[in-house]
Structures are given as C-alpha cells and as structure tokens.
Amino acid sequence: MTNKGKSDSTPVDVNDQTGALDRIKTGAFERNLALTKMGAGAGANIAKHAFRNLFRSGESKDQANREFYKRQADQLVDELGKLKGSVMKAGQMLSLYGQYFLPEEAVEALSSLQDNTPAVSWSFVEPQLLEILGAKAVGKLDIARKPIAAASLGQAHLATVVETGEQVVVKIQYPGVANAIGSDIRTLARLVSATRLAPKALDLTDVFNELRDMLERECDYDLERQFTEAFHERLASDSRFIVPKVYPEFSGARVLTTRYEPGLSVSSPQVQALSQERRNRIAKAFVDLFVTEFFDWNMVQTDPHFGNYRVRIDESGENDQIVVLDFGATRYFEKSFVDSYAKIVRGSLDADRDEIVEGVLDIGLMERSTPDSVLRGFGELTELIVEPFRKPFDPRVPERLYTPGGAYCFGPTDLPARVGQKAALKMMSVHFKIPPQEIIFLHRRIVGVLVTLRTLRAELRLHELLKPYLYA
Known part of the structure; x- marks a missing residue:
C-alpha cells in the first residue's frame, strides 16, 4: 500500500464510503x-x-x-x-x-x-488513529474518509494539515492486525x-x-518511519528521486503520515508515450537506485510493486523523476552476504565457475556435500541471469537483443522464459534447498527492476554500472 498519486485515474469523492467493509475479522x-x-x-x-x-x-x-x-x-x-x-x-x-x-x-x-483490496469503513479505522495519535493531533488534520489506497494490513487516507495547508497521506494499520x-x-x-x-x-x-x-516487521510503522527518513535523507541531493517527508507529530506504532507525492505508473499511457531517451533515463535511474541500495547502503526496499515507484513527468523534458514510496519491506543485508553475492555475479559475468560455487556455498544456497556437477550446473543458470549486464555484443547474448550501439533491449527480451526453462532443470535437484529469506526478497526486488525495465522498453548498457562494485 502506498502514497499513490491519482493523476492517472478517475477523480473520486474522497468522502464516499459506498462499498467499504464495515470491519475485518481480527479476533x-x-x-x-x-x-x-x-x-x-x-x-x-x-x-x-x-x-x-x-x-x-x-x-x-x-x-x-x-x-x-x-x-x-x-x-x-x-x-x-x-x-x-x-x-x-x-x-x-x-x-x-x-x-x-x-x-x-x-x-x-x-x-x-x-494489495488492491476493498477498503474498510472510516468508523473501523478511526479508533486506531485516535488511540495512536490522540484527539489533539488528529484535530490538526482534515482527513478524507475514503482512502486513496487499501491493502491487506491497512489503508491510506489523503489529508490536509490545517495550519499549513500541506497535503499528506495518513497510513492507518487495521486494528488487531499486529x-x-x-x-x-x-x-x-x-x-x-x-x-x-x-x-x-x-x-x-x-x-x-x-x-x-x-x-x-511490516506491522512496525515506527521502523518503517525510520527507513523512510533514511531514504529521504540519502536521496535528498539526487534530483532523479523524490522520497516523501515524514511528519513525526502525526506518526506512531500503527500510523504513518508522509507528504502526498503524486505520480504516474510506469505502465501509464503518459509514461509509455515518452521518447526512448527519456524512458531510458528513467530505467537507468531504477537500476542505479537498486545497485546503490544493495552494494553501497546494504539496505534494500524489497517490495517492487509498481505502486511503490511512481513517475513524475517534467513538462520541460529535462528531469523526469521517480517517486519512491512505502518502505515497510526494507531489509538490511550483512556486508558478508553482499560480498558473497558479488562473487556469484562476478563469477557469472567472467564464466568463473569456481567463484560462483564459492559464493553459492557462502550464502547457504547449497552445502559443501553437494555434488560438483550440481554446483556447476547451477552456475549455468546464474550465467544466464546476468545476461543484461554483459559487455555489448557478448556472443552469449542473442544478437537480436542488442541495438546497433550495443545497448541491451529489455522490451523484446525473452530472458525470463529462458531462465525459467533452465531453472526447472537445474533447481529440481534433491540437493537444492529453499533459499534463505535474504535471497528470496533480494530476488523479488531484482525481478521487479527487470519487469520495470521491460515495461519501459528500455535500451541500456549496464556492464559499466556494476564494475565499481565487482572489480574494485
């Protein structure tokens, strides 16, 4: 659930509660x-x-x-x-x-x-709001009764700070959920x-x-507030990104209030109509952000839902921006894990199966008792996955997926299908374990980035992007 912009949807009556659920079963x-x-x-x-x-x-x-x-x-x-x-x-x-x-x-x-679910009535969530913030703080907000987004754990309401006129989004967790x-x-x-x-x-x-x-963790809005503030501070000087400001006075363990930051979905007609150059810049920013989060900060927002990454189009065409929202799924990664994962990526790019195996064993995907043939077979899979990050015109990449200038074409790529076919063969081994949660949620974000690049029909040269992190 996010602080979603409504500029690409039909206007709604923000106080109309028609169709809202009276309550949810929490007992x-x-x-x-x-x-x-x-x-x-x-x-x-x-x-x-x-x-x-x-x-x-x-x-x-x-x-x-x-x-x-x-x-x-x-x-x-x-x-x-x-x-x-x-x-x-x-x-x-x-x-x-x-x-x-x-x-x-x-x-x-x-x-x-x-997370696009029926809303719950205001009468059900208002007591939660009053309990967490108190009547005095709530009285400083003019809150729309109808939410702008509803999810499994809570819903978000548009509001105005009475004293300043600032538009904010109040995210309220459903009572009893935690x-x-x-x-x-x-x-x-x-x-x-x-x-x-x-x-x-x-x-x-x-x-x-x-x-x-x-x-x-996702029900801990104090923790989410801290992550939101951290991202806000770290990206404040990067004009490509917008992270909503947090309002601590109107936030607590089950309520989080941030500035309303509207934007468009990457799949919206307006974004899709942008030139190739502008879509490429937006796509490159998506990749830059993920690489920075993982390799530099060791702190990754792992929920890649389209609603969490909105696009704000610059009418002058100079600086389209990405609005980054909803940090409830943010995770820290141990530096040792990041270093081991880098071994897998570097080994996959360099066709160094020994380094891939070392990284796989380090992060616990397989064990040292795993047969060598299985370990090296897994390397074939990882070497395929890094395809978009190879040098231009790499012979292992289908020639049709390169532009004349050597950029990888995400629009027509069939990489997910090829990875799925190879994974079905390599991962069905009795030696393959259910991956640790770090891998599962990291890969969720990676898949989300790739889906975004495909939706933007991006054409990018990404090999140079990873070099500082893999070969420093």
Whole structure:
C-alpha cells in the first residue's frame, strides 16, 4: 500500500464510503473458525479426489491433479482475500517461497493476492488513529474518509494539515492486525497442510517462522518511519528521486503520515508515450537506485510493486523523476552476504565457475556435500541471469537483443522464459534447498527492476554500472 498519486485515474469523492467493509475479522476465534471450515472442506475434496484417481491413469490423472491443485489454491486464496490482515499478507509472501515447493497452480493463485483490496469503513479505522495519535493531533488534520489506497494490513487516507495547508497521506494499520500475526501464521500453516498443496514430508517450520518475522516487521510503522527518513535523507541531493517527508507529530506504532507525492505508473499511457531517451533515463535511474541500495547502503526496499515507484513527468523534458514510496519491506543485508553475492555475479559475468560455487556455498544456497556437477550446473543458470549486464555484443547474448550501439533491449527480451526453462532443470535437484529469506526478497526486488525495465522498453548498457562494485 502506498502514497499513490491519482493523476492517472478517475477523480473520486474522497468522502464516499459506498462499498467499504464495515470491519475485518481480527479476533483469533472468528478468523480460525472461518479457516477451519475451509480446512474441513479441503479435506473432503482431497478424499473425493483420491477416490476418483483410483480409476484414472496416465495423462488423465495428471490433468485431474492439476485441476485439483487449482481448485484447492483458488479456494485458499478466496478465503485469505476475505480475511485481509496478516493472513492475507502471509499468503502473498508464501507465493515467493512457494515457487520452490508448491504446484505452479498454487503459486499463480497466491501471487494473485494483490494489495488492491476493498477498503474498510472510516468508523473501523478511526479508533486506531485516535488511540495512536490522540484527539489533539488528529484535530490538526482534515482527513478524507475514503482512502486513496487499501491493502491487506491497512489503508491510506489523503489529508490536509490545517495550519499549513500541506497535503499528506495518513497510513492507518487495521486494528488487531499486529496481534493476530502468530495465530494467523499457525492457521495458514495448517491450511497449507490440509489442502495438500505442499509435499507432506517437507518441513516448512522455518518458512512459516520467517513469514511471521517479516509480518511483524511490516506491522512496525515506527521502523518503517525510520527507513523512510533514511531514504529521504540519502536521496535528498539526487534530483532523479523524490522520497516523501515524514511528519513525526502525526506518526506512531500503527500510523504513518508522509507528504502526498503524486505520480504516474510506469505502465501509464503518459509514461509509455515518452521518447526512448527519456524512458531510458528513467530505467537507468531504477537500476542505479537498486545497485546503490544493495552494494553501497546494504539496505534494500524489497517490495517492487509498481505502486511503490511512481513517475513524475517534467513538462520541460529535462528531469523526469521517480517517486519512491512505502518502505515497510526494507531489509538490511550483512556486508558478508553482499560480498558473497558479488562473487556469484562476478563469477557469472567472467564464466568463473569456481567463484560462483564459492559464493553459492557462502550464502547457504547449497552445502559443501553437494555434488560438483550440481554446483556447476547451477552456475549455468546464474550465467544466464546476468545476461543484461554483459559487455555489448557478448556472443552469449542473442544478437537480436542488442541495438546497433550495443545497448541491451529489455522490451523484446525473452530472458525470463529462458531462465525459467533452465531453472526447472537445474533447481529440481534433491540437493537444492529453499533459499534463505535474504535471497528470496533480494530476488523479488531484482525481478521487479527487470519487469520495470521491460515495461519501459528500455535500451541500456549496464556492464559499466556494476564494475565499481565487482572489480574494485
């Protein structure tokens, strides 16, 4: 959920509450009851499916299994979407881990749990606001009753600071969400087991523990305020970026108020209509920001949702800017992890399999007992992933993906498909482990950057960008 600009959407009545939910289920009993009912239904579906499979064989059974997984996953997603709160957010996060152990149908369904959800009525969130800020502080704001964005953990309302006239966004966490995290994670774990979406013998305890830890961080608005202020300070002198100012007087553990910074989605017609040169500059800024976050700051905003990166078009055409929003998913990375990851990238660019293996072992993707053939096979995958960062006209890159000047063309690239095909072959080894959360969330941001570059149809030469960090 973000401080989203509305300049690329239809104006709305900010006080119209038509269609808003009266409340969300946050009590452990009522949430568990809803999910327990679903678990019972899932169990009945499993029994029927298993019985019918006794009379199927071959291709017919495979197709039936795929349809069964899709029904189970769709049912799970439908119930999570109704409940909102931490259990819905956990479902979103589970899709990131799930690519390593869930059926494709389940990953696709869980990935559909987006943060664009029905709003909750003002009467439900106002008590939270008053409890955290107090009536005196709230009285200094003229707050629109209808939110400009609603998500799984809370919603954002446009407001005006009465004394100064400044427009701000007040992000309010749903009451009871933070207290429900432990119960929600336990219930989700039982549901994944009940729906048989994960292999029965696979111990997912660590995965769900990590989901709980991450949710607790995202519900800590004091921590998010600190990250927002850190990014604001670090990017203040870079005219390519805008990070909203924080208003501490109107912020607390469950409320965060920042300056309203409007902008456009990278997929909007206005941004898509910009010249190739301007789109390239915006795209280059996206890459610069990520590389700086990871290698220089060791502090990365890991949620690549389009709503978190808006574009503000400069009418003169000189300085289009990126508005960077929502720092709840920001993570610190240990310097040792960054250095080890750099080994993998450097080894992949230089075709140095020994260095790739060293980096893979350092960060815990595989173990020293892993057969050499598996380790080196994984190197083939990483060498493909770094394709856009190779030197111009590298023979390992399809010639059609270079401009005459040697820039990599992100618009027509089929790299994600090629990576997926190779990953399916290399990562299905019994020696491959579910990656640590650092890898999963770092790769979420990397994928987000690449999707943004493809959406902008960017043409970039990126090899020089990494050299200072890899070969210093």
